[in-house]
Amino acid sequence: MSLIREPFSEGDSLIHRLDPRGKVLVAGTFAVLVAVAASPRTAAAGLGLALLWLALAKLPPRRVAARLLVVNGFVVFLWLVLPLTYPGEVLWRWGWLAATREGLAAAGLITLKSNAILLGLIALAATVPIVDLGQALHRLRLPDKLCHLLLFTYRYLYVFEEEYQRLVTAMKIRGFRPRTDLHTYRSYAYLAAMLLVRSYDRSERVYQAMLCRGFRGRFYSLKEFSWQRRDRIFFTLSGLGLLGVAGVEWLLPLAARRLGAW
Amino acid sequence: MHISEGVLSPAVLAGGAALAAAGTALGLKKLDYEAIPRVALLSAAFFVATLIHVPVGPVGLHLVLNGLMGLLLGWPAFPAILIALFLQALLFQFGGLTVLGVNTLTMAVPAVVCFYAYRGLLRRGGPGASVAAFACGATAILLSGLLVALALLFTGEAFLRVAQLVALAHLPVMIIEGIITLFVFLFLKKVRPEMLEGIYGTG
Numbered sequence: 001m002s003l004i005r006e007p008f009s010e011g012d013s014l015i016h017r018l019d020p021r022g023k024v025l026v027a028g029t030f031a032v033l034v035a036v037a038a039s040p041r042t043a044a045a046g047l048g049l050a051l052l053w054l055a056l057a058k059l060p061p062r063r064v065a066a067r068l069l070v071v072n073g074f075v076v077f078l079w080l081v082l083p084l085t086y087p088g089e090v091l092w093r094w095g096w097l098a099a100t101r102e103g104l105a106a107a108g109l110i111t112l113k114s115n116a117i118l119l120g121l122i123a124l125a126a127t128v129p130i131v132d133l134g135q136a137l138h139r140l141r142l143p144d145k146l147c148h149l150l151l152f153t154y155r156y157l158y159v160f161e162e163e164y165q166r167l168v169t170a171m172k173i174r175g176f177r178p179r180t181d182l183h184t185y186r187s188y189a190y191l192a193a194m195l196l197v198r199s200y201d202r203s204e205r206v207y208q209a210m211l212c213r214g215f216r217g218r219f220y221s222l223k224e225f226s227w228q229r230r231d232r233i234f235f236t237l238s239g240l241g242l243l244g245v246a247g248v249e250w251l252l253p254l255a256a257r258r259l260g261a262w
Numbered sequence: 263m264h265i266s267e268g269v270l271s272p273a274v275l276a277g278g279a280a281l282a283a284a285g286t287a288l289g290l291k292k293l294d295y296e297a298i299p300r301v302a303l304l305s306a307a308f309f310v311a312t313l314i315h316v317p318v319g320p321v322g323l324h325l326v327l328n329g330l331m332g333l334l335l336g337w338p339a340f341p342a343i344l345i346a347l348f349l350q351a352l353l354f355q356f357g358g359l360t361v362l363g364v365n366t367l368t369m370a371v372p373a374v375v376c377f378y379a380y381r382g383l384l385r386r387g388g389p390g391a392s393v394a395a396f397a398c399g400a401t402a403i404l405l406s407g408l409l410v411a412l413a414l415l416f417t418g419e420a421f422l423r424v425a426q427l428v429a430l431a432h433l434p435v436m437i438i439e440g441i442i443t444l445f446v447f448l449f450l451k452k453v454r455p456e457m458l459e460g461i462y463g464t465g
Contacts, residue, residue: 005353006353027359028359031267031358031359031360032360034267034268035267035268035270035272035275035360035361036272036275043268067354067355070354070355071266071354071355071356072266074264074265074266074269075266077424078269078424081423081424081427082420082421082424084423085420085422085423085424086420087420102420103420106420109268110266110268110269111268112268113267113268114266114267114268114269115268116268117267117268117358117359117360118267118355118358121351121352121355121358121359122355125359126352126353126355130349130352130353133352143287143290145290145293145295145298145341146286146290146341146345148295148298148302149298149301149302149305149341149342149345150345150348150349152298152299152303153302153305153306153309153342153345153346153349154349155302156299156302156303156305156306157306157309157310157349159306160303160306160307160309160310161310161313164310164313164314178316178317179317180317180318180319182441184316184317185316185438185441185442185445186441186445188314188316188325188442189442189443189444189445189446189449190445190446190449191314192307192311192314192325192327192330192442192446193445193446193449193450193453194449195307195310196303196304196307196446196450196454196457197450197453197454197457199303199306200300200303200454200457203299203300203302204299206299207299217295
């Protein structure tokens with residue numbers, strides 16, 4: 001069973017059928033916008049927009065939730081540390097531990113922003129198969145070599161993982177049990193090194209086979225990207241949504257101040 | 263350690279992205295088309311290494327191997343690490359898009375620094391090379407921890423404690439990575455010395 005999968009790229013929803021180039025652009029802009037936002041209102045608006053995309057992508061909710069739980073580890077760590085160490089007004093005290101209002105607010109804001117971006121990326125970027133993404137990035141004028149590197153790396157991930165599973169099986173058959181000692185570390189190091197050697201050989205063979213078949217440093221995709229009516233509609237509506245999020249961050253405080261001055 | 267989305271300040275994110283772009287451009291320039299499969303292979307290795315969990319007492323730490331990446335690749339470690347982190351962000355949602363620059367910097371700068379710092383000793387061979395291989399793995403993690411802490415500190419003074427804890431958490435990893443890098447180096451030197459050509463070459 002492969003550990004590396006693209007569970008979100010399979011599907012037949014509206015989002016899956018959109019042109020990857022548009023999705024990548026929208027996802028990138030969205031991530032930057034939410035990342036620079038400083039107010040929780042903006043983060044909440046971003047979260048709303050991301051949830052909307054997610055609903056359109058019709059991804060299995062359980063899998064998305066499981067993914068969120070795993071990647072929120074750093075956020076949980078911040079919840080444990082930030083409220084107790086952030087300087088500010090003390091909300092409650094327990095022995096020498098004191099939680100501050102500012103600390104809780106900061107942790108809350110980070111949680112909102114982080115999850116909004118994550119959901120947006122799951123809905124828009126993770127729904128593009130990596131191979132199509134490589135092509136799309138190439139069309140969006142990313143350096144040639146970088147796109148090649150991406151596609152080759154992606155190809156080798158599976159080679160590598162297969163070799164890894166075989167070597168682990170071989171170790172288990174020989175009774176290897178990981179412990180905290182030098183023998184374990186040496187075994188893991190040899191595992192990693194053997195993995196490198198074998199994959200090196202296989203990658204050489206793959207590359208030579210590609211050269212034999214006339215590979216000239218270009219990847220051709222059978223899939224033609226087409227910019228259709230649904231792409232225009234999605235792009236326009238998402239653009240408006242992004243403008244709305246930006247408005248919540250920069251225009252709303254301005255408007256509030258104007259009203260206050262009246 | 264990856265920093266998640268939504269934590270760092272815009273200035274740190276932008277600075278990280280700009281520096282990472284410069285580093286990647288330099289790395290790509292030193293990389294010709296024939297070498298791409300080999301670099302991609304190590305990029306994939308870097309990705310898979312994070313799936314290997316090594317027991318340290320009660321907890322399992324995953325390997326990072328950025329010191330080894332530097333040792334084997336030199337400058338091209340920059341684009342290789344960038345691609346690996348990009349794929350992790352897409353496939354596992356670890357790290358993220360806006361922090362990609364900062365995360366690439368915190369991993370790739372130590373890799374390149376260690377490559378140039380220890381190359382002389384590694385080339386000379388003997389027990390000195392073993393010490394250098396260990397130091398290469400350990401120093402890379404130490405520098406990574408410090409860079410992550412710096413990124414957090416530049417975001418806000420209030421992150422001081424968080425930054426300290428993050429840097430501390432890198433210390434046990436440092437020793438493990440040193441040992442693993444040492445054994446990988448010795449193994450490769452014995453079994454497949456041509457994979458170490460980056461150290462012995464002139465580039």
